[in-house]
Amino acid sequence: MNNEYLIHNTIPMNLRNLPESLSPHERCAVRRMTIQDTLEVNLSNLGTEPHRIGDAEEKNCEQMFGSVPIPIGYAGPLTVELSNNEIVDLHLPLGTTEGALVASVNRGCRAISGHTKTHAIYHGISRTIAFKIDKKPEQLINSITEKEDIWKAAGEATSSHLKIINTHIDRSDSHLFLTINADTDEAMGMNMITIAADAIGHWIANNLCKDGTTCRLITIAGNVDSDKKPSKRTHDLGRGYEVHAEANLSTKVIQETLKTTPESMMHVADAKLKDGSHIASALGSNLHAANIIAALYLATGQDAAHVVEGSLADTTVMQTKDGLQISVRLPAILVGVRGGGTSLPAQKQCLDLLLKPQTSLRPTQQLAESIGAAVLAGEVSLLAAQAAHTLASSHKKMAR
Structure with missing residues (x-):
């Protein structure tokens, strides 16, 4: 099929000049039916609901014709000591379609809860x-x-x-x-x-x-800032919030909750985080930090493309007298509690859940540190799964 055929046989669709009397929900419906009828496709599952659409059609998405539901799973509670020394119980709303992810983060929460501290630097x-x-x-x-x-x-x-x-x-x-x-x-x-x-x-x-x-x-966007792109500069110098999270895990917790041993986890860390990442020249040596960041960004209305910078995380594992010290450095957590998708009805509720209770920290810093703690939970659980050789069996059981 050549370009000339496409140009002369494309049917124009009026998706913009709609009657001003229509509500946002109705405009979405008109566009959806127009696309559906013109292109002869079924879009019936993309319907919107008036009380859930918020300002999305007017402020967040041009030519909006529907919405796609994203499953939200709960992980937690995760007890964390934030940088202001306040202790909070985090409740994590994870937006994902990847089976086994929520279960893994939930196990990580059980393992590191009460043993985790966070702090952040704002760049x-x-x-x-x-x-x-x-x-x-x-x-x-x-x-x-x-x-x-x-x-x-x-x-x-x-x-x-x-x-x-x-x-x-x-x-x-x-x-x-x-x-x-x-x-x-x-x-x-x-x-x-x-x-x-x-x-x-x-x-x-x-x-x-x-x-x-x-x-x-x-x-005015010259790429040195590396917005929505991986770069060594962002990895090294940070952007937005640079978050650090650390947990000390006893041998008992590792054996009883994570079903493995400190020695086995160290073997995986040495192979995967040190040698494997070095051979790949990876910008960020971690297990799957982007998974957790993406799930929380989607749920709370953040700009999902900034997961790119989030993936630059480094996870470090050290053996202690009675277990392991595991830490993660996230150089670029880019989040807000106002603007963008954070005010959409469902996303706002997820954001309120994650920030409950409010602390004396600036809300954006509390959010960034909470994400850092959640990432650490995910890193610990996946490291343990690989150490116990249960990664494939878990996905076979939960993700199919």
């Missing part, structure tokens, strides 16, 4: 502005440095919830990259930092790219 959300430089890059760098207070103010003027916390300049032969990191309050902040980067980029282009300095603004 802020970042955007990188790229400029083309033809000559005198040092002059532009000096001007950017000298005028920092002014262009920072231009960026911060775009939102009362945004505060620039640090900046960094990189150079290639033909481009200059200005990365800005900002505190975006209770939002994950990608929209805010993008709008601020746009204001900053244009201020620099209009005010500094002159007077003998040949430069021009190329893009």
Whole structure:
């Protein structure tokens, strides 16, 4: 089938210009029926419900014609000591279609509950502005440095919830990259930092790219920030929240709850996390951190594409006198409690469940540390399953 055939035989569908009198639920239904009738497919299971759609059709998804239910499984409770020394019982809503995942995380919760501590470092959300430089890059760098207070103010003027916390300049032969990191309050902040980067980029282009300095603004998303992409820089320096979670497990817990031995778990850790990851040149040496991050991001309305950065986690296993110390470092947990999908009805309820009870921590930090603890539970359980050689049998039993 050639392109000319497709162009001349595609039936146009009116999915945008719908009567203003229709409700969001009704607009979804009209689009769904239009697609269904035009393309002769059955989309009946994608129907929406008026009380569950929230603002999705108006704020979250263009040309929305339905929704796909994601199963939510419960794991917990998981007793954790957060970085402010408050002890909480976490209840984890895991959105997944992968059989055995919830059961595995639930077992991990039983193993590490009461033995786990977390802490977090906030690096802020970042955007990188790229400029083309033809000559005198040092002059532009000096001007950017000298005028920092002014262009920072231009960026911060775009939102009362945004505060620039640090900046960094990189150079290639033909481009200059200005990365800005900002505190975006209770939002994950990608929209805010993008709008601020746009204001900053244009201020620099209009005010500094002159007077003998040949430069021009190329893009406000220059990839040094590595948004939704894996990079060594994000792995090493962190982005959003860098979360650490650690648990000390006794031999008794390992034998009775995890059904294996410390020695067997160490053997798997040495082979998988050290040698295997090294041979693969992996950015992040972990067991399946992305599984748990994805499940919690989906359930709580986070931007699921940021699972990419979440997968950069490193899991470390050390033998102790009476068992094992297992820790995980997550360099880039990008979460918010406002904005995006967090206000959709079902996602908001899952978010409230995960953040219950509220602590004295900033809500976004509590959420990030909770995710870190959940990841640790998943890492411990999968490590034990591989040590006991029950990984395949568990999936055979639960995932089919």
